[in-house]
Amino acid sequence: MKISINLEGKNYQCDLANPIDISIPIGQVKCFYSTDFKVSPYTADEFIGSVKEGAPVNFFDVQMNPHGNGTHTECLGHITKAQESVNDHLKQFHFLASLVSVDLEELDNGDSVISLENLMIACHDNIPEAIIIRTLPNDDAKLTKDYSGTNPPYLTSEAMTFLVESGVKHLLLDLPSVDREVDDGILAAHHIFWKVQGNEADKDSRFDCTITEMIYVPNEVLDGLYLLNIQIPSMQLDAAPSKPVLYALHKV
Numbered sequence: 001m002k003i004s005i006n007l008e009g010k011n012y013q014c015d016l017a018n019p020i021d022i023s024i025p026i027g028q029v030k031c032f033y034s035t036d037f038k039v040s041p042y043t044a045d046e047f048i049g050s051v052k053e054g055a056p057v058n059f060f061d062v063q064m065n066p067h068g069n070g071t072h073t074e075c076l077g078h079i080t081k082a083q084e085s086v087n088d089h090l091k092q093f094h095f096l097a098s099l100v101s102v103d104l105e106e107l108d109n110g111d112s113v114i115s116l117e118n119l120m121i122a123c124h125d126n127i128p129e130a131i132i133i134r135t136l137p138n139d140d141a142k143l144t145k146d147y148s149g150t151n152p153p154y155l156t157s158e159a160m161t162f163l164v165e166s167g168v169k170h171l172l173l174d175l176p177s178v179d180r181e182v183d184d185g186i187l188a189a190h191h192i193f194w195k196v197q198g199n200e201a202d203k204d205s206r207f208d209c210t211i212t213e214m215i216y217v218p219n220e221v222l223d224g225l226y227l228l229n230i231q232i233p234s235m236q237l238d239a240a241p242s243k244p245v246l247y248a249l250h251k252v
Contacts, residue, residue: 097170102135122223
């Protein structure tokens with residue numbers, strides 16, 4: 001199924017039959033010592049909700065932590081007292097997106113970061129409303145990693161400020177967080193992205209902007225422009241498991 005799209009005054013063609021799923025299934029990865037993903041059949045008296053156990057249907061309970069168990073999309077409610085819902089604030093689901101590969105930079109303290117300089121090199125000049133960051137080096141170990149206690153790479157405040165000033169509203173990256181694993185609760189990059197002072201949003205905060213973490217983009221997917229579809233379940237939480245999908249765009 002091919003569709004024609006006009007984006008920012010330019011015409012593209014897109015084949016919806018060839019999606020590129022950049023999500024990681026819930027339960028394959030973990031970070032921040034989160035609760036483990038768990039599914040188990042619902043039980044009541046003699047009923048066990050599993051066809052294997054003799055039930056007519058599978059009827060399972062699910063235990064999970066959206067932030068810690070896989071690809072997820074979060075809104076500014078992640079850092080506010082009000083805990084605004086991503087389901088309330090993500091109302092558009094298709095975006096023009098740029099996929100960029102960024103070399104990590106090692107700081108003197110041993111931290112690896114997405115620096116302003118390396119991000120600017122990767123982005124060039126034209127940055128659409130959504131950006132997908134693939135950190136380098138890149139391999140499929142990202143699909144099964146437990147990041148807990150490993151001090152994973154993160155964005156510098158300068159890099160995040162650049163993205164906000166460039167008009168980025170939806171940021172996707174293959175890291176467990178845009179901030180350092182242990183930073184005394186400062187969460188500088190989160191606050192910069194959503195323009196939240198302290199733990200309360202105000203009229204200047206970016207309610208309709210999202211961060212999607214723990215994606216994985218295979219090396220064979222080339223940098224460039226894509227149609228991005230962010231799919232989330234209707235959960236009234238600051239974050240929800242998500243399935244970002246890319247579609248290659250061809251100028252016509």
